[in-house]
Amino acid sequence: MRTSLSWLRDYVSLPASSTAAELDEALTNLGMEVESIVDQAATVQGDLVVGRVLTIEELTGFKKPIRFCTVDVGKDAPQEIVCGARNFAEGDLVVVILPGGELPGGFKIGARKTYGRNSNGMICSSAELGLSGDHSGIIVLPAGSGVPGADARPLVGLDDVVVDVEITPDRGYQMSLRGLARELSYAFEAAYTDPALISAADGTTDVPHPVVVEDTVGCDRFSARVVRGIDPNAPSPEWMQRRLVAAGIRTISLPVDITNYLMLELGQPMHVFDLNRISGPLVVRRSRPGEKLTTLDGVARVLDAEDMVICDDTGPISLAAVMGGETSEWQPDTVDVLLEAAHWDPVMVGRTARRHKLFSEAAKRWERGVDPSLTLVALERAVQILTAHAGGTVAAEVLDLDHRAAPRPILLDPALPAQRVGVPYPADQVGELLERVGCTVTGNNPLEVTPPTWRPDLVAPIDLVEEVARLAGYNNIPSLLPPARGGTGITAAQRRRRTVGRAMAENGYVEVLSYPFVAPALADALGYAVDDPRRSAVRLTNPLSEEEPLLRTSLLAPLLGVTVQRNLSRGLRDLALFEIGTVFLPSGTTAVPPVMGVDRRPTPAEWKQANEFVPAQPWHLAAVLTGEIAPSGWWGPGRAAIWADAVSAARIALSAAGIADSRVSVAAAAETPWHPGRCAAVSVDGTVVGYAGELHPAVVSALDLPKRTCAMELDLSAIPAAPVVQGIRIASFPPALIDVALVLDRSVPAAEVSSALAGGAGELLESVALFDVYESDQLGEGKRSLAYKLTFRAPDRTLTSEEALAARDAAVAAVASQFGATLRGA
Incomplete structure (x- = not known):
């Protein structure tokens, strides 16, 4: 949210002596992240002065009109300046930047010869000063507004400060001058003027244009007014253009600029329709299958059934709350307009914006929450500004289809803020702070708090606790470290995993981390039988990739199918990799999981039932060997990795886990994805805890791995706890x-x-x-x-x-x- 400090001062009486650092601290303490606070006067370096045009000589023989001017800039002699604009005459006051100055964007000004004449400086336009996008001519100051040589910054609005803050998603009310000014009034304890407190016409029985709202959940309020006979060529006033440009919004036309201006001022997005381009009554509804809409950006979009649209007899003409359509937008010759202000469902808007990748300024506000009481106020302000600058006749009829639900009060224990924050907040202070943000507080214990319409984020007692802590001052909350509870540090299982990992690394293996997501086809590549339990995997409801929707049941699946292949594709042939991680084994239950809300803690029975659906997640260790385990060179032929090295890796891991070699047995086995004649089952105390050996040739071929690739996988969770190590007696007699x-x-x-x-x-x-x-x-x-x-x-x-x-x-x-x-x- 970008805005100018002078605009903020229209609604909050900030101290005249307040500095940028004080403003930064106040906004930060209110929970906003300050991106920048820029003094616009510093954006133009050097002398920017008022000049009076003394003479104008028209230069001919060039492709475009060129003027050679002499300008009084308060010096002993007039400045000679070459200029291409033609919207000024002799005697006009203009804005001049003298040699040595620098315009926004790093454009440096000097004295130079151009078009055969000397030019000492530049007569500036609004665009060149960064005040607007108007390149049509230079700035002509009103007569008597200054004397030659005076600083021109205050006269063109370059004496302002631009504030840019990042608004958190839960505080949409701060994305407006109305909201920011209210927040600053808390910080500086300054007087606040609500721009929404104006007299606005109520809805009438007769309507300016027929409208039907079919879905009152997606749109619970729709208001509209009509203005006829406006001047289509009326420009936006300079003060409006300056404020819009300072906010980072391009000026387009007076009707459109008014809607953008009021969106920034009040936080209420609006839309302007060309009344003469609307065919029949308007219908507000969800989109229907097969419908399309070409939006203002020129993109033809296929609509979704969840999208809200505004339609006329021709079909959708606007993607509601996100962007208007080409068929009904304002045109340069538009004289009759229909101004619309509505209230839309934030969830619907957020999904629509993401679905179509249309993150407009309006959509950003709607998905964060907009005050539903602003529609008529915004329309009143819009017609006042429009008729003041473009004339026209305002229709007496006012449309207001209101289906809003009454706000629900929140019951708050006055002791809860102190309990949660750890700072004593008396009950009267809690009520006073909540009333400052616009809440209606009644009762004693508990307090009955009704949030204001502009705070849709206040829905639970904990939200009110946050407001109390915020307004009372985050700096007043002491920073204390919690007491350290006694304990033994890491668990035995964590210690074992770390010890095993260090042992593998010390023996030349490199640890890797693979994503736990796998593709269904990987089970075929690994040669799993149809009834192999490793094929039964947990499927994610919303996977990161539709190609990999399953959670791994073996570490070797992503290790071989992704990590090893990626290393091989990068030219690495001699690999000794290992990974320690969890696998996910489905619970196998077919019961229906419990439905638990967020309004309370689950009961022990619900918690137990829910955990029955959580997959078992044992820790596994896997290792893969390809190529040479001992490198070849001038010193010798080296040695390629064989199945025995995979078995040795298993023994290394078990030894690090505290299992004596006498308890470990290795026997021939047949287990996929290993070679049936070169596979060993690794057992501890007679229980198989893993397999090691050379991979099956078919698996090697399917995954495009080097021949005789070897692998090992152990179930670390199945390894029994290491016994207490007894000191051995060292015999002094020879063996x-x-x-x-x-x-x-x-x-x-x-x-x-x-x-x-x-x-x-x-x-x-x-x-x-x-x-x-x-x-x-x-x-x-x-x-x-x-x-x-x-x-x-x-x-x-x-x-x-x-x-x-x-x-x-x-x-x-x-x-x-x-x-x-x-x-x-x-």
């Missing part, structure tokens, strides 16, 4: 290290062999580790050799070789018994 190579069937999992060795070796076995896998036809068909390093140690003595070999033999015997293994080379 006995014995390697064994066992030949057994290829189908026997290495992890089960390790468990069998540990079980058979007894208490002397300290650790067992697989260090080699060998396959050869010499071993026999379907056979392979697994080599393990066994570490034996006694806590109280040095083991003899006989003890170590006996433990080794017992371990091998256990494997032989369970899996038919034999010692290699035996």
Whole structure:
């Protein structure tokens, strides 16, 4: 909202000594964000003076008329100035900027030779001074308004201050001079004059033009008046043009400028129709299927069933509250006008403006809320200004179709402001502050508060609490930190996730964050079976993208389908990425969710029932490997990532989560989207918590990923809590290290062999580790050799070789018994 300080002073008696800083502070304390406060006098640099034209010489031989003038600017000698305007004569007073000055936009003025003559300065037009868009001629001052050499700024309105504030969406009443002046009267405790307090003609039985309102919800008040026989060439007065330009609105014509002026002054948008271009009675209704309208911006728009339109016999002629149509707009030869002022539903206007991307000044005010009591006042002011400057006859009939609902009172506990804000507000102060904003306050406890018509944002007790705090002064609210409650800081689950993330990063993985939204087709690309539960996903009612309306049920879906693909498209081939995040698993309930309002807290039963519809959101960890895990170069060939690296990533994560390696088992599995022969199920204490391995070739092909891409995904929420770590006794006796190579069937999992060795070796076995896998036809068909390093140690003595070999033999015997293994080379 932009306006001039002089315009504000018409309605509020601000102190003459008030500075820009004081005005800035006052507006900020009232809850408005001040964009700028600009002194217009500073927009023109240098000497801007009154000049009297002494002589005019018409120069010929050029493509356009040029005049060579001598102008008295209060100096010893007249200034020679070349000018192209022709709307002035000898003896006229004009506005001159002298050499060394600078006009708005950085246009510097100097002495130069042009059209064969010397020109020392410029005779200015309103457009060149930034006062209006009028380029038709230069400014001619009234006779006797100044003496040559005097400062011309006060004479043309450049002695004003322009205030630009950002209005929050809930305070539409501030988007007018009426509202801003009222607000400043609170801050400066100054006298306020309401521009709406004028005598306006009431609606009459006879109407100036027949109008039917079919939808009284979308339009609960429609008023109109007619003026005939106006002068179509009458210009807008200079004071109006200056104020509109200061507000950032282009001047168009007198009737249109009046509607814009009153929209700024009162906050009531209006529209002017050419009465002779309206065919038949007007009908205010919702749009019908297939209807179109060409708006004033020349765009043909397809209307929606929710749009409100004003129609005549030809169809829609105006997109109500947003923009008028071409067929009925004011024309340069218009002599009979119908002025309309109505009250429209803010929700309807907001949706219409967004649907058609028409964020007009009128629509901005309507969606924030406009005072419904202003229609007749605005019409009265409009016809007064119009007839004063363009003549014409005002029709005696006044249309006023009023379907407004009476305002509802709000019950307020006078102690509530103090309870919510933490500052003592006596009951009489609460009532006094609310009356200052125009509320009617009756009763004692509770207070019965009826908001004024211009405050549609006051609908609940908490809104009144905000008004009390605002008017009593935000600066009077102490800034106190809340007491720190005792606690243990982050939770165990949060600590685990952070520890796992650090472990992954320390092992060379880069953390990424993917959007949780996925496309339905991604389930096919990942090879999910028709009955795979991961296909059952939560569908968003209002997704950011219609192509991705589902919430992920697996981290690998967006990680592979979006993040990895984007990195590959940027030329990155060797990737080691991980992500920790939630997945969304539908609750599966088919009951009807409870309908809860905002007027009260939900009951425990409603809260429990509502939570039954919230999807489960366990935390998962996923990692993806492509290309080389060890880079190649002059130092060596490097190494490509394989399925075992994905399994290793799972072990790293589980170790960081506090799970001992002895509790982790890895076994072959068949799970999409992994390769059935290179997929491992990762279990903790016998419970599967995730899968790791190489992706299925079909998945790699469908997602256009590098061959042998590997991945891992763990359900962190399914991992049991880490036990309390007991300190281990460090033995000072030397270990006995014995390697064994066992030949057994290829189908026997290495992890089960390790468990069998540990079980058979007894208490002397300290650790067992697989260090080699060998396959050869010499071993026999379907056979392979697994080599393990066994570490034996006694806590109280040095083991003899006989003890170590006996433990080794017992371990091998256990494997032989369970899996038919034999010692290699035996």
